[in-house]
Amino acid sequence: MIEEKSLEVEKTVLVGIINSRQDVVQSKEYLDELAFLAYTAGGVVMHRFTQKIDLPNPKTFIGSGKMQEVFKFVDENDISSVIFDDELTPAQQGNIEKILKVKVLDRIGLILDIFAQRAQTSYARTQVELAQYQYLLPRLKGLWTHLERQRGGIGMRGPGETEIETDRRIVRDKISLLKKKLIVIDKQMSTQRGNRGALVRVALVGYTNVGKSTLMNVAAKSNVFAENKLFATLDTTVRKVVIGNLPFLMSDTVGFIRKLPTQLVESFKSTLDEVQEADLLLHIVDISHPNFEDHINSVNQILKEIKSLDKPTLMVFNKIDIYEPEPWDEAELVEQRGEKHFSLEEWKQTWMFRMNGQALFISALNKDNLDGFRQRVYDEVREIHVTRFPYNHFLYPEGLEE
Ligand SMILES: Nc1nc2c(ncn2[C@@H]2O[C@H](COP(=O)(O)OP(=O)(O)O)[C@@H](O)[C@H]2O)c(=O)[nH]1
Ligand SMILES: [Mg+2]
Structure with a gap:
């Protein structure tokens, strides 16, 4: 069931980079796609930032000047999440969140959120939940705890009605539980396929x-x-x-x-x-x-x-x-x-x-x-x-x- 109420429009900004692997044209096209993903997840894109950078900053992905620009925009425009087109390391994600003081996601986190909203069968939901927790686990240290007020919304939705759990120990238990559950369903599915x-x-x-x-x-x-x-x-x-x-x-x-x-x-x-x-x-x-x-x-x-x-x-x-x-x-x-x-x-x-x-x-x-x-x-x-x-x-x- 896709719940309309969970699709509240969230104001977001996008961040992409231009380098030898993605030129200006390609970067624009990736951001177009990212905007479409954000829209699918229930967000509206207020602004896009790009930076020409060959090697991403290991701590904050983009440079500090650009980051200040993003911060200013986020602060002045009541933005609730900043979405990076490229994969962030858990450390980068944490650092950026501390600077911007809003939720920070990357493309994968966004896609997982869409998956979470759209999985219908218990099988798909289990797969999505597992993928979400595996993605989250290394990112949990201090994750969004300083953002209590803004918890929820894009990136925080589980495949059920509830928000995803953010306690490390509980998450580990969940992961092993979900894996076991999948093994059981996998067996059933393969029998079903065999019966066809x-x-x-x-x-x-x-x-x-x-x-x-x-x-x-x-x-x-x-x-x-x-x-x-x-x-x-x-x-x-x-x-x-x-x-x-x-x-x-x-x-x-x-x-x-x-x-x-x-x-x-x-x-x-x-x-x-x-x-x-x-x-x-x-x-x-x-x-x-x-x-x-x-x-x-x-x-x-x-x-x-x-x-x-x-x-x-x-x-x-x-x-x-x-x-x-x-x-x-x-x-x-x-x-x-x-x-x-x-x-x-x-x-x-x-x-x-x-x-x-x-x-x-x-x-x-x-x-x-x-x-x-x-x-x-x-x-x-x-x-x-x-x-x-x-x-x-x-x-x-x-x-x-x-
Ligand atoms: N104009 C046009 N739109 C199409 C055609 N086939 C699908 N669409 C539209 O493309 C969108 C995505 O279609 P969908 O079947 O959900 O794509 P899927 O993600 O590949 O399953 C929907 O809005 C469809 O109505 C087509 O032949 N012509
Ligand atoms: Mg389809």
Whole structure:
């Protein structure tokens, strides 16, 4: 249940850095995304601070001059939390809090807060709670005790109604308890997966907010929560889908995001089993997003981490209804023609070529090219199916007859 009352708007400011790994353009894009995350968590961004800094300050991440600027703004504008785009060490977080005298979060803390608000099943809640406590434990020393008044809100919410516990000893006990609980649920889940029989399994993967749940709803006539927010869905949903008589299972689960630390992916490993055990992946891409290629790379990176990059994969480019090729820029035309600024037709050629004809272009919302989508998925699933059950290949003709 997403409680409206817990979504009180909190005034926040964002802090990002510019260095050799993230230039001005990229840093802006990361902060755009961070603002979207803050909005999803129920915050409103009042200001963004950036600093050009090659090596972050080991004590305070940003330099002291910039910190004073942030402090002044926070103090004068009744800001309740400051969110850093990059991962802070527990020590940095503590130091910054002492200086700014408000709650300090990083991207991971913010994402965990969103997860906590959005996990629905007891399984997802347990996973989130464990991840939250593991993230918190090293940060507990003196954490926010000087901020008694401002406790609660973004970064302090647990997956239940209650605020998360901040006593070290209790937290340690909780962690071991949650781990035990997960082992039990994991066993149940894997038995459940085993009971699904030999049906071909298709998993939707992709960056967050690309339209996975929307596509799941169209394809499986299901009713998965879809919303223009990051991490709207966290729980895994599995549905039986039938295309042209051919039944298979489709799963929709949490999306991926950049700068997601391996440790967090680790906590969701069991959720990602759905992906690992799938026979076919549908990698959904939001083609209307200016940085979709970056998104593709981040998703592939995580797939690689969970050893699923070499699975049969169909690239599905979604939201073609709002795709706008960027206007041609003559300088870029010469320089970047190989990478960017293609018309949809040209993209199709490129991806068709690169993906060995494995790319699809659809609009899940407008239901554009869904026949083409069904046809391709049918072909792929059929191929896997008849390899598994060679004796009933005659049941499923090559090509879909509508
Ligand atoms: N314009 C457009 N919007 C879409 C399309 N597919 C999904 N969306 C919207 O994108 C947002 C995120 O969709 P959702 O299915 O929740 O994404 P998920 O995070 O990948 O599961 C929602 O507001 C959807 O309505 C599409 O084909 N075109
Ligand atoms: Mg979703």
